[in-house]
Amino acid sequence: MILQSLTVIKLILMDVDGTLTDSRRAISTKAIEAMRMAQDNGLKVSLVSGNVIPVMYSLRVFIGLEAPVFGENGGVMIDDTGVRSFFGIEKPRKLLERLLEEGLATDLITNQWRYCSMGYGPTGKDNARIRKMAQDSGVEITNSGFSWHILNPGQNKGFALKWLMDHYSIRENEAMVIGDNFNDLPMFMDKVVKGAPANAEKELREISDIVSEIPYGEGTADLILRVLSDKI
Amino acid sequence: MILQSLTVIKLILMDVDGTLTDSRRAISTKAIEAMRMAQDNGLKVSLVSGNVIPVMYSLRVFIGLEAPVFGENGGVMIDDTGVRSFFGIEKPRKLLERLLEEGLATDLITNQWRYCSMGYGPTGKDNARIRKMAQDSGVEITNSGFSWHILNPGQNKGFALKWLMDHYSIRENEAMVIGDNFNDLPMFMDKVVKGAPANAEKELREISDIVSEIPYGEGTADLILRVLSDKI
Incomplete structure (x- = not known):
């Protein structure tokens, strides 16, 4: 795709860990300033992450974002009116319980705040067996680069992007995504x-x-500022 | 108190809303940079707030703090090992239920993430009655400047400060607190x-x-940088 102009961009949807942060997970203050500048210039600025929704709530409040933001890989959203989960938690929870029983995973502090997925720490044991169990349970396993997630089919960052495009009536070439890891691929869509x-x-x-x-x-x-100044 | 030197300070404990943020609750990137600099210089840097613990968890992760941080006005703590609540939730929850039934308060999104207090939005109706009900229930009511909280007796920011001083074996004149609102008064102790x-x-x-x-x-x-440069 050859970009003629970035001035048409109306929405920027970003990943968090590795994309807004450094390798130690500390957030870049330059990224915060750039997001605020984009929003002040009329763009919708949103986040989608494997993080739990209260973490996304905090980022939204303390960065000062107006658009809804998404946690659990896009499966749950928060805005000023509250939390909205688009998927169930039963299947991911059942699989996690089995993995813990068999000593194939460790539990995460953040699991108590999840609405439609479960996270786990890998033990390095028998990943093939975990994949097989996930397949039999009708769930998917992904790695955010920081932890592992058990998700429902279709629960990915592309789902969040489509929801936002629908909600704001934004076309594909008016939307921009920024990400760093494989779990960002579902929002790295063709015309976006x-x-x-x-x-x-x-x-x-x-x-x-x-x-x-x-x-x-x-x-x-740097990418956000280039959008704002229309320089590639 | 006449300060001879700020070089003895080993711990800085700060409030969040109004102290790290602006009037719209957006966090100051200069404050983030200053906290990181203090920590890199060997100081313990911690936060205590009326916010819920997953919000404090996020701030801790994304600012990159190593010390435990406290939510719900000091009543609950999170560090790398997990969440630790120092008070019960039963009494605050019961009072909130009664206030909601009588239309004296509105519920908050964040209440589902609380361990030892409840928050509410005021309706402006019959504050005297709320105070009386709180007294009869053996709980306390405070206002963080952003929302109202129902707390257990002794659940205040001074509790968090004392916990940190004990934990790190830090004396009063080695501890610094920064705050902006009345609910910060319990940590504004004499020799601190x-x-x-x-x-x-x-x-x-x-x-x-x-x-x-x-x-x-x-x-x-500005205050943190003055501590680091030992200038009053």
Whole structure:
């Protein structure tokens, strides 16, 4: 895709860990400033992450975002009116219980705040067996780069992007996504403008329209500022 | 109290809303940078707030703090090992249910994430009656400046400060607190070094050892940098 202009962009949807943060998960203050500037210039700015919804709630409040934001890989949303979960929690919870019983996973502090998925720490034991159990349970396993997640089919970041595009009546070429990891691929859709910081996985950089030379949150800040100044 | 030197300070405990944020609750990136600098210089940096623990968890992760942080006005703590609640939730929950039944309060999204208190939105109706009901229920009512809280007796920010001082074996003159609102008063203890940004309530500014001329999060950043450079 050859980008003629970035001035048409009306929505920026971003991943959090690795995209707004550095390798230690600390958030980039330059990324915060860039997001605020984008919003002040009339763009819708939203986040989608494997994180739990109260974490997304905090980011939304403390960054000062107006659009809804999504947790649990896109399966649950929060805005000023409350929390809305688009998927069930029963299947992920059942699988996690079995993994814990068999010593194949460790529990996470954040699981008590989940609405439609479960997270776990890997033990390194028998990943093939975990995949098989997930398949039999009708759930999917993904890795956010920071932890592992048990999700419902269709519960991915593309779901969140489509919801936002519907909600704001935004066309594909008016939407931009920024991400760094494989779980961002479902929102890296064909006609959508795709950006990646320098630390992004090669597969994401290769299909991106804009790649920053700067890694992590500062790279994402660079991408946002380039959208605002319409420079590729 | 006449401060001879700020170089002895080993711990900084801060409020969040109004102290790290601006009037719209957006966090100051200068405050984030200052907290990181203090921690990199060997100080323990912690937060205590009326916010729920997953919000404090997020702030801790994304700011990159190592010390435990406290939510629900000091009644619950989170660190790398998990959540620890120091008070019960039964009494606050019962009172909230009665206030909701009688139409004296509105519910908050964040109540589902509380361990030892309840928050509510005021309706403006019959505050005297609410105070009386709280007294009869053996709980206390406070206002964080952003919302109202139903708390257990002794559940205040001074509790969190004492816990941290015990935990790290830090004496009163080695601890600094920064806050802006009345619910910060319990941690504004006699021999502890007290700081306030310019927006702080008069009562807090009057008993503070250092008051910044700058309001909100940027004022707190100023105070932290003055501690690091030992300038009053």
